[in-house]
Structures are given as structure tokens and as C-alpha cells.
Amino acid sequence: MLDNQVKNELIQIIGKDRYLDRPEELACYAYDAFLVESEPEAVIFPETTKEVSDILKTASKFKIPVTGRGAGTSVCGAPVPIKHGIVLCFSKMDKIIEVNTRDRYIIVQPGVVNADVQKALAPFKFFYPPDPASMSTSTIGGNIAQNAGGPRCLKYGVTIDYVLGMEVVLASGDIIRFGSKNVKDVTGYKLSSLFCGSEGTLGIITEAILKVLPMPETVKTLMVTFDDLDNTAKAVTDIIGSGIIPVAMELMDNLTLNAIEDVANLGLDRNAAGSLIIEIDGVKEACEKEMKQIIDKVRKNGAIHVQEATSDLEREKLWTARRSAYGVFAKLAPDIISEDVTVPVSKVPLMIRKIIEITDKYGLKVGVLAHAGDGNMHPMIPADRANKEEWKKVETAFSEIFQAAAELDGTLSGEHGIGLAKSAYLPLVMNKNTIEFMKKIKQAIDPDSILNPGKFV
Amino acid sequence: MTKEMLQNCGKCGLCLNACPVYKLLKEEQASPRAKLQLIKAYDNNTLASSALLKEIVSKCLMCGSCTANCPSGIDHYSKFMEMRKKMVEDQGETPAIKSLIYLLAREYRIKFGANLARAGQKILPDSFAENYKLGNIPLNNFPTLNTTPFRKASDTIILPDKKQVGTVLYFTGCATNYLYDDTGFATIGILKHMGYKIIIPEDQTCCSIPLLFHGAADKAFKNITTNINAFKNHDVDAVLVDCSTCGEALKNEYPRLIENQGQNPFDTKKIASKVMDILSFIDQHFDRLEFDSTLVEKLSVTYHAPCHTKNNFGAHIIAENLIKKLPFLTYKRTPDFDECCGGGGTFFYEYPDVSKKMVDKKIENAKAVRATYWLTDCPVCRMNLAGNLNNNDNLQVLHPVTIIHSALKQI
Numbered sequence: 001m002l003d004n005q006v007k008n009e010l011i012q013i014i015g016k017d018r019y020l021d022r023p024e025e026l027a028c029y030a031y032d033a034f035l036v037e038s039e040p041e042a043v044i045f046p047e048t049t050k051e052v053s054d055i056l057k058t059a060s061k062f063k064i065p066v067t068g069r070g071a072g073t074s075v076c077g078a079p080v081p082i083k084h085g086i087v088l089c090f091s092k093m094d095k096i097i098e099v100n101t102r103d104r105y106i107i108v109q110p111g112v113v114n115a116d117v118q119k120a121l122a123p124f125k126f127f128y129p130p131d132p133a134s135m136s137t138s139t140i141g142g143n144i145a146q147n148a149g150g151p152r153c154l155k156y157g158v159t160i161d162y163v164l165g166m167e168v169v170l171a172s173g174d175i176i177r178f179g180s181k182n183v184k185d186v187t188g189y190k191l192s193s194l195f196c197g198s199e200g201t202l203g204i205i206t207e208a209i210l211k212v213l214p215m216p217e218t219v220k221t222l223m224v225t226f227d228d229l230d231n232t233a234k235a236v237t238d239i240i241g242s243g244i245i246p247v248a249m250e251l252m253d254n255l256t257l258n259a260i261e262d263v264a265n266l267g268l269d270r271n272a273a274g275s276l277i278i279e280i281d282g283v284k285e286a287c288e289k290e291m292k293q294i295i296d297k298v299r300k301n302g303a304i305h306v307q308e309a310t311s312d313l314e315r316e317k318l319w320t321a322r323r324s325a326y327g328v329f330a331k332l333a334p335d336i337i338s339e340d341v342t343v344p345v346s347k348v349p350l351m352i353r354k355i356i357e358i359t360d361k362y363g364l365k366v367g368v369l370a371h372a373g374d375g376n377m378h379p380m381i382p383a384d385r386a387n388k389e390e391w392k393k394v395e396t397a398f399s400e401i402f403q404a405a406a407e408l409d410g411t412l413s414g415e416h417g418i419g420l421a422k423s424a425y426l427p428l429v430m431n432k433n434t435i436e437f438m439k440k441i442k443q444a445i446d447p448d449s450i451l452n453p454g455k456f457v
Numbered sequence: 458m459t460k461e462m463l464q465n466c467g468k469c470g471l472c473l474n475a476c477p478v479y480k481l482l483k484e485e486q487a488s489p490r491a492k493l494q495l496i497k498a499y500d501n502n503t504l505a506s507s508a509l510l511k512e513i514v515s516k517c518l519m520c521g522s523c524t525a526n527c528p529s530g531i532d533h534y535s536k537f538m539e540m541r542k543k544m545v546e547d548q549g550e551t552p553a554i555k556s557l558i559y560l561l562a563r564e565y566r567i568k569f570g571a572n573l574a575r576a577g578q579k580i581l582p583d584s585f586a587e588n589y590k591l592g593n594i595p596l597n598n599f600p601t602l603n604t605t606p607f608r609k610a611s612d613t614i615i616l617p618d619k620k621q622v623g624t625v626l627y628f629t630g631c632a633t634n635y636l637y638d639d640t641g642f643a644t645i646g647i648l649k650h651m652g653y654k655i656i657i658p659e660d661q662t663c664c665s666i667p668l669l670f671h672g673a674a675d676k677a678f679k680n681i682t683t684n685i686n687a688f689k690n691h692d693v694d695a696v697l698v699d700c701s702t703c704g705e706a707l708k709n710e711y712p713r714l715i716e717n718q719g720q721n722p723f724d725t726k727k728i729a730s731k732v733m734d735i736l737s738f739i740d741q742h743f744d745r746l747e748f749d750s751t752l753v754e755k756l757s758v759t760y761h762a763p764c765h766t767k768n769n770f771g772a773h774i775i776a777e778n779l780i781k782k783l784p785f786l787t788y789k790r791t792p793d794f795d796e797c798c799g800g801g802g803t804f805f806y807e808y809p810d811v812s813k814k815m816v817d818k819k820i821e822n823a824k825a826v827r828a829t830y831w832l833t834d835c836p837v838c839r840m841n842l843a844g845n846l847n848n849n850d851n852l853q854v855l856h857p858v859t860i861i862h863s864a865l866k867q868i
Binding site: 020022023024025027028029030031032033045071072073089091092094111113115134136137138263323324325326327328329330331333334336 | 465466467468469470471473474475483484485486488491494495498504507509510513527528529530
């Protein structure tokens with residue numbers, strides 16, 4: 001519980017209805033989709049930038065930790081208030097301020113749900129490309145803080161590629177605005193790159209100008225199965241290597257396909273060793289030509305079954321299968337740990353072999369799932385945290401997977417972020433000076449380290 | 458046991474935007490994920506029982522949308538029911554809910570209550586009715602009770618109008634029996650018209666869902682046994698319900714509860730396998746319907762899909778397609794036709810503020826499409842939607858069977 005003086009000051013700003021601190025309520029803000037839990041001392045729901053600024057002024061004065069939260073769908077513990085203090089929950093600061101498809105942008109408050117951005121753009125036949133699996137629930141503020149990706153980021157890029165401008169409240173309570181409504185803007189430092197992916201450690205996002213794109217004329221989706229996982233991976237590098245850039249190339253192994261089929265009953269091939277969902281979009285004629293080339297490539301790599309979705313319903317079914325993967329894995333054991341190591345696409349087959357080799361060594365089950373076209377792997381290990389011996393193996397296996405990715409010129413995280421999950425592994429991909437440099441930036445903006453303390457910096 | 462069952466929520470958060478209460482309140486503690494976390498904490502003794510804990514876990518419509526959207530296939534329903542039971546044991550229940558449970562636990566009490574209420578309606582001064590509300594619904598907007606309970610007014614065995622093609626059992630539920638007999642008579646009329654012999658077992662009683670939702674599992678069990686005994690000895694083509702919540706009980710909850718009690722589930726499962734909502738049944742045998750060809754002017758209707766139709770039977774799309782197929786109707790879909798109205802059994806009574814916001818949004822959208830009739834196949838939704846309309850809204854809420862029945866060709 002916060003000190004009464006602090007509490008009173010905060011209630012002065014926000015009113016008592018948007019201030020929670022009873023134990024039953026605090027317990028609900030201790031977690032995200034990651035494993036570690038830690039309760040805040042208060043939860044505050046701001047609705048305006050001014051409120052956020054005033055809250056941070058108070059927090060600064062009393063040196064109270066402040067951790068931002070959207071919908072709490074992060075899978076790395078980013079919004080978990082590990083040092084307690086205040087959780088600033090943005091779910092009620094959720095207005096769409098302007099939709100302007102003529103100038104190709106949308107301005108939103110941080111609590112707007114990704115899917116609601118899509119809904120607002122759909123009537124104009126526009127869309128916002130970043131599509132994390134949590135898009136039905138996750139908020140833009142969280143998406144930006146984590147620099148979220150998703151399947152179609154293979155072609156379209158991740159969140160940072162769509163942030164034109166932002167309003168951010170600093171730890172001091174000062175409000176800064178940078179970027180603009182212009183697609184081209186090279187005025188000053190590219191500050192959006194600093195805050196996007198900062199995981200709430202540098203400032204609190206209170207507004208964002210996002211770039212939006214017109215919806216493609218045609219979308220084509222293909223489901224391909226293989227009787228060999230290595231061939232599945234080789235097909236991916238072959239297609240990307242030939243210059244075709246699909247929207248998405250989702251790889252699922254046998255365990256993943258079966259886990260999904262057990263729950264969702266979608267008619268997936270239970271015997272396939274590997275499968276790819278490949279989606280392309282664009283002008284109809286170009287799509288048809290590319291589709292032929294892709295089918296040719298997968299056949300050359302030993303595809304045993306190739307099926308094109310013939311209707312929106314069929315297409316939706318394939319994506320439902322893919323999107324449910326994380327959840328169905330959660331069913332296999334009391335806990336699930338999934339990471340997002342990423343390697344250059346030519347190294348995907350090697351990385352998959354490594355993942356299997358490592359998990360085999362420790363006798364662990366693994367589901368291999370990947371946004372394979374951009375080398376973004378999602379090995380998922382179902383296990384039981386209560387089983388200390390097994391859990392130790394899981395931790396060791398993951399540290400070896402991170403090590404393996406680093407050796408293949410890969411990186412720790414393709415889209416989830418670092419949070420609590422991977423901060424210990426930063427030295428694998430960053431030298432000491434670089435980590436020091438990040439610390440210096442943090443020190444300069446947030447000298448008392450009140451913003452999401454205890455995380456990677 | 459409970460501990461293992463609860464550990465497999467991956468906390469992915471996909472239930473948040475499936476949950477009508479979360480979507481409105483935008484606070485994590487209103488979400489299904491949070492409820493599971495709190496139940497886990499309570500079971501592990503890290504969180505003590507409290508009035509607030511009871512309120513948080515009960516502030517739920519039991520609509521099943523979380524379960525329907527859960528990639529891990531978690532059975533929120535059973536977990537919430539079990540927790541509600543514990544909370545009632547720990548924290549007690551409000552007098553109003555207690556008396557509801559008392560009433561629904563015995564058929565003679567329901568009858569007695571209905572009689573009293575009917576008498577009450579006659580003597581209630583209008584000024585009183587206009588100024589008072591039950592939950593979010595003004596008293597004078599409540600439906601009036603059937604003058605005679607539907608099951609008393611109709612025969613136990615009803616023969617078809619034409620050559621018999623089959624036999625069905627009809628589980629009428631309390632709402633049709635005591636409040637909305639128009640639904641009951643229309644259902645019978647349609648089935649007769651289609652050539653079905655209808656059996657309405659006399660001994661049937663409340664399906665028990667309200668009891669289960671309010672933690673009165675022991676009382677519920679008596680009703681369940683009564684209903685199974687009333688239905689098990691008939692060899693029929695289908696067991697029909699006009700309320701999808703009753704249907705959910707017969708189809709999913711009964712077999713589970715009977716098995717949990719260590720009893721032989723054979724009869725229960727046999728009944729469960731035949732349970733079907735009336736609209737799906739009509740849709741399946743649509744070619745047996747003959748409509749009055751003299752109807753020229755089309756009626757414009759919109760549809761509200763009840764959560765339990767959507768989440769337990771997946772039948773809201775069937776219902777919608779059926780309505781679209783009817784030659785005498787013009788169907789106008791609202792953008793939120795399948796979103797919860799906030800009725801939720803007794804939710805509208807227990808959490809009127811939340812409920813009112815949900816229903817007002819539905820009403821606004823329904824008025825915008827300018828339909829004459831608002832069709833819905835759940836009595837609580839009907840009561841909630843109709844109860845919150847104003848007299849000058851020019852929108853009448855009905856069960857789809859009533860409108861279908863009125864357009865059938867007289868044989």
C-alpha cells in the first residue's frame with residue numbers, strides 16, 4: 001500500500017473511482033501472459049495526458065515506481081510491476097482521435113485496442129499492418145512499448161515502421177511531442193525509435209500518430225504440408241531467397257498441428273511433419289503469378305499436400321488454427337514458455353535443427369512454431385513449474401537456444417520484447433558498451449529510475 | 458484437484474475482449490482471466506474470502522463467451538459456478554437472491570410465487586410501479602404473468618395437425634410456463650403444423666441454472682433428478698427447448714453434474730444427445746412449413762442473439778439464417794446483433810449500472826435499423842430488452858416462434 005500522503009495526492013488528481021488498492025483488485029494487475037507475478041500497491045486509470053503528467057510528477061516527488069499497462073497480454077513480463085508501486089492502466093484512455101486515410105494516418109490514445117484500429121479503418125478500405133496474435137485485445141500503447149510484430153510483419157514490418165509521431169510523458173511529468181503527420185519527416189533525432197520498444201522504461205506514451213495502408217486488392221492463402229520438417233524450413237529459405245516476399249509464412253510442426261487439432265477440430269493433417277501457411281497479397285495478376293512460383297518451390301522441396309483457401313471462411317479457418325497455437329499449448333501442461341528468438345532467414349533450417357537437438361537432449365517436449373519467413377522462431381515448451389527438476393531443464397534448454405541463435409547471427413527477441421524474460425541474456429547479443437549506452441540514456445531521462453524499474457535496463 | 462484444473466489458464470488475455478463486462482468496464486478485475494487468477498489465489502489460501510471477492514467473481518453474466526473464445530479450452534462455467542458456491546457459503550447471499558432460490562427449488566413454490574405476484578400486479582398502484590425499479594427495469598415494464606401457467610393451460614400430449622412424422626418432448630422452462638405463454642403456444646402450433654406429436658411432461662420443473670449460478674448446487678440437484686425422471690422414459694426424436702439457457706443445462710450441465718455425483722449418467726446423456734433449440738429444429742425441417750400466401754406486406758424485424766444460443770449451441774447463425782429465409786419478413790441486422798444485452802439471469806438485478814449501459818447500446822442500435830419487431834430466443838433477454846424500451850420506441854420484443862406461427866397457413 002502506498003503511503004497515505006501519496007495516495008491522497010494521487011486521488012486528488014484522478015478521483016477515487018479510478019484508483020484501486022484493495023488486495024482483491026491488486027491481485028488482478030500482478031500478471032501478464034508471462035510466468036512471473038508481482039503485485040502493485042495501487043492501480044490508476046488515467047484518461048488524459050494532463051492526468052498522466054500530474055501522476056508522474058507525484059510519483060517522481062515520492063520516487064514511486066510506475067509501470068504502464070494496456071491489456072496485459074505481453075508474453076515477457078513487461079507490464080509486471082516487479083518493484084511494485086503504481087500500475088498505470090491505459091484501458092480507459094481509449095479514444096480514436098482522428099482517422100485520416102487521405103493523408104494516411106490515424107491518431108489514437110494508448111488504450112485503443114489494435115482490432116478497433118482495424119475496425120475504424122476498414123470502412124475506408126485501409127488497415128494498420130502490425131498484427132500481434134493478441135490483436136483482438138492488446139492496446140496500441142502496449143504494441144508500441146513492446147514494438148510488437150505479428151505474422152504479416154514479414155512483408156509489412158513491425159510497429160516501429162508505422163509510428164509517425166508520439167506524445168510521451170517523461171518521468172518528470174514533462175510532456176514531449178515528436179514526429180508529425182508526415183510520412184516523410186527527418187526533423188531531428190528519430191525519437192520514435194527510442195520510445196518504441198522501450199517497454200515503458202523511458203516514458204509513458206499518451207498519444208500516437210500511426211501510418212496506415214490501403215488494403216490490398218487480393219489476398220491468397222495457401223496451406224502446405226511436408227513429411228519432413230527440414231524440407232519445410234528449406235522451402236521457406238528457398239521462396240524468400242528467390243525474391244518473393246509473402247505477407248506471412250507460418251511454420252508449424254507436427255506437435256503444434258496436433259495440439260491445435262485436438263482442441264479446434266479444423267481438419268488439419270495430423271500426420272504432417274511440418275506445415276506452412278503462406279499468404280500473399282497485392283494486385284490480382286501479380287498474386288496469381290507469385291502463387292504459381294510459390295507452389296513450384298514448395299513442390300520442389302517435397303511438399304506432399306498443397307491447398308489454396310478458396311473462400312474467406314477457409315482462409316479464416318487456417319488463421320484461426322495458427323492464432324490458437326499459443327493457447328492450445330497452454331493446455332498441454334500447467335505452464336508454457338514460449339520465446340521468439342530470431343535468425344536470418346537462410347539459417348531457419350539450422351535453427352530448427354538446433355532447437356530440436358537441444359530439447360531432445362533434455363527430454364523436453366517442444367512445439368516448433370515460427371513466423372518462418374522473417375526467421376522469427378517460436379519454440380514453445382509445455383512444462384510444470386512445480387516440478388523443479390523439469391523446470392531447471394527448461395531454463396537450461398532456453399539458455400542454450402538463445403546461445404544457438406546468437407551464434408547464428410540471430411537475436412533474442414523478434415517481437416515479444418525483453419521484459420523479465422530475457423534481460424539476463426542481453427550480453428549474448430550486445431556488448432558491454434552498448435548496454436552501458438542504453439543505461440546512460442535511461443539515467444538521463446529517468447534519473448530516479450521510477451519508470452518500469454527492474455527490467456532490462 | 459481444483460488447483461490442477463486452474464493452472465492451465467495461459468493468461469493470454471484473449472478472453473478480455475470476448476467478455477461483455479470487461480468490454481464495458483475496461484478493468485482487468487472484470488475479466489474472466491482475473492476471475493481465474495482470484496479463484497486460484499483463494500484456493501491456494503493466498504487471498505482470503507471477502508465481500509469484494511464475492512462481488513468480483515459474481516459480476517459475470519455467465520454468458521459463456523470466454524469459454525467459447527478460450528484457446529486453451531478452459532471450462533470457466535464450472536469453475537465460476539463452484540467458486541460462486543464457495544462464496545455464498547462464506548459470505549452469504551442477499552435476501553432477494555435467497556428467496557429466488559427458495560422459490561425455484563420447488564415447483565409448487567414457483568406456482569405459489571406466481572400466484573402471489575399475479576395478485577400483487579392487480580393491486581399495485583400505477584404511481585408506485587412507475588417510480589420503482591427492479592434492477593435496471595422499471596416495475597411497470599415487467600411482463601405480466603400468464604393468467605394460467607402454460608403447462609396447466611395446455612395438454613400433456615398434443616397430436617399433430619397432419620400426418621404424424623415424429624414425436625418430440627418439450628421442456629418449457631419457467632419463463633414460458635409463467636411469463637411468456639405466447640412462446641409456448643406458438644411452439645406447439647408450429648410443431649403440430651409440422652406433423653409432430655408433442656409431449657410436455659407434467660413433472661418437469663426449473664432447469665436449475667439460476668440455482669447453480671447462485672451456488673445452490675444441492676437444491677439444484679433435486680430439480681435435475683426430477684427433470685431427468687420426467688424425460689427419460691420417452692422415445693422421441695428430439696428434446697426441444699425454447700430457451701437456450703435451459704438447453705445448455707440439459708445438454709452440458711446435467712451430464713457433468715450427474716457424473717460428478719457418481720451416478721450413472723446413461724439417461725442424462727441420452728436426453729442430452731437429443732436436446733435442440735426450437736429454432737434449429739424448425740430450420741432443419743423448414744420444408745415442412747407452409748406459409749399463409751395471402752400475406753403481402755412484409756414485416757421488418759431485427760434479431761438479438763442470446764449469449765447462450767451463441768456460445769452453447771452456435772445456433773445464432775442458424776437463427777439468423779432462418780429469419781432471413783422467412784418469406785414474410787425483411788431482416789435488418791444490427792452491427793451488435795450478437796453482443797450481450799446485459800440481462801444475464803439476475804445480472805440486471807444485481808448490477809443494474811453495468812447492465813443498463815449494455816442494454817442502452819443495444820437499444821440505440823436496434824432503433825437505428827427501424828424494425829417493427831425485435832426477435833430474441835431467450836426470455837431474460839426479452840425481459841431485459843423490452844423492459845428498457847420506452848413506450849414510444851415502437852419496437853416490440855418477441856420470440857421468433859411467435860412471428861413464425863402467426864404466418865403459418867391454416868390447415
